[in-house]
Amino acid sequence: MPSDPRAPDLRRRRFRQIPIRMLVPNVITLLAICAGLTAIRLSIEGRNELALAAIVFAAVLDGIDGRVARMIKGQSRFGAELDSLADFVNFGVAPALILYFWQLHELKNVGWIAAMIFAISGGLRLARFNATMDDPNKPAFAGNYFTGVPAPLGALCVLLPMYLVFIGAPQLPAPITAVFTLSIAFLMVSRLPVFSGKMIGGRIAPDMVLPVVVLVVLFIAVLISYPWHLLTGGSLIYLLSLPLGWASYRAHERRAREEAAAPSEPSYSSPATADFNVVADSVENERPPRLN
Numbered sequence: 688m689p690s691d692p693r694a695p696d697l698r699r700r701r702f703r704q705i706p707i708r709m710l711v712p713n714v715i716t717l718l719a720i721c722a723g724l725t726a727i728r729l730s731i732e733g734r735n736e737l738a739l740a741a742i743v744f745a746a747v748l749d750g751i752d753g754r755v756a757r758m759i760k761g762q763s764r765f766g767a768e769l770d771s772l773a774d775f776v777n778f779g780v781a782p783a784l785i786l787y788f789w790q791l792h793e794l795k796n797v798g799w800i801a802a803m804i805f806a807i808s809g810g811l812r813l814a815r816f817n818a819t820m821d822d823p824n825k826p827a828f829a830g831n832y833f834t835g836v837p838a839p840l841g842a843l844c845v846l847l848p849m850y851l852v853f854i855g856a857p858q859l860p861a862p863i864t865a866v867f868t869l870s871i872a873f874l875m876v877s878r879l880p881v882f883s884g885k886m887i888g889g890r891i892a893p894d895m896v897l898p899v900v901v902l903v904v905l906f907i908a909v910l911i912s913y914p915w916h917l918l919t920g921g922s923l924i925y926l927l928s929l930p931l932g933w934a935s936y937r938a939h940e941r942r943a944r945e946e947a948a949a950p951s952e953p954s955y956s957s958p959a960t961a962d963f964n965v966v967a968d969s970v971e972n973e974r975p976p977r978l979n
Contacts, residue, residue, distance in 0.1 A: 709763050712756035716766065716773045719748035723777030730785040736853065738785050739846060740914070745777040746839045771813050778842035779809025786868060789849060793861040801865040805845060808872035809838045815876075828939040832880040832932065836871070844922045845871040853915040874929070880936035881929060 726741035752770065756762045783802040791798030812835055819825070819834070836844070848864045859867075909917050 708759045708761040709766070710761075711759060712752045712761050713763075713766050713769055715748055715752040715755060716769050719745045719752070720773045720776055722748065723773070723781040726777075726781045727784050730788045733788075735785070735789055735849060739849060739918075742777065742781060742785070742842060742846070743910075743914070743918070745773075745781075746843060749774065749777065749839050767817075771817060774813050774838045775810050778838040779806045779813075782842040782845050783809075783868075786845065786849075786864065790858070790861050790864050791868070794865055798861065798865055801868045805868050805872040808875045809841065812836075812838050812841070812875040826939075826943055828943070829880075829936075831883055832936050833883045834881075835877050835879055836874040836881055836929075837883075838875065840925060841871050841875045843918065844926060847919065847922045850915045850919040850922065854919060879929065880932050882932045882935070 722741045722745035726738040726745070729735070729738035729741060749770070752766075756766060783806040786805075787798060787802040791802055794801070815834065816837075845868055848859050848867060852858050
């Protein structure tokens with residue numbers, strides 16, 4: 688069967704029709720993957736501070752690619768799948784290998800198993816998020832919560848033993864680091880409700896723009912000047928705040944059950960109104976169909 692001579696032209700025309708705005712968030716996601724892979728290389732070479740900086744940079748890119756896509760209306764199914772792949776590499780595989788090359792290798796097979804479990808937990812966490820993202824049975828308030836610790840935050844928290852060493856604290860024994868790694872992996876795949884951050888409004892009041900800008904600049908300055916202190920404090924605060932998310936979710940559940948169990952108020956009508964409705968219905972039914 689002869690091929691259509693117009694096929695190459697059609698393919699070129701279809702490629703030209705791809706909006707440039709859909710490529711921008713994908714390029715950001717690819718940069719995040721490059722940062723995660725570079726972090727693995729740096730950890731192999733023993734440059735652990737730069738490896739952690741690459742993971743933090745990948746987390747920053749992961750936080751802005753989706754927002755950029757929504758801002759310029761460049762969302763696509765391809766971008767969503769690419770973002771999930773990037774999260775698995777950057778926040779599942781990379782942190783696990785960094786911890787293994789840094790300390791877990793002292794435990795030999797046990798350390799490698801702990802690193803693998805963390806990486807696999809990151810993949811399972813992302814798969815569950817993609818599978819339940821459009822769940823129609825999810826209550827309305829559940830949109831403000833994640834199920835389990837998100838992969839980027841789990842990756843930043845699991846590196847806490849390294850932050851402590853960089854701020855001058857004594858290094859934890861390898862078994863404790865392995866147990867901590869497994870604990871974060873469990874939090875990622877658990878059913879624990881966690882604040883998603885969506886409860887914070889996406890719009891900023893005009894009179895709050897300048898204070899927010901000042902806070903963002905201050906945060907960046909502190910992150911550059913005291914990165915390990917900030918990451919240590921942020922990780923500890925986040926882990927200690929997890930019970931608050933669970934308590935808030937349970938309070939919403941109780942409120943929803945009480946509202947569902949509350950009897951609905953019956954609608955009352957006067958006898959005169961009821962008789963009038965019956966008469967009106969009977970009169971209407973006696974009319975010809977073309978008048979009804």
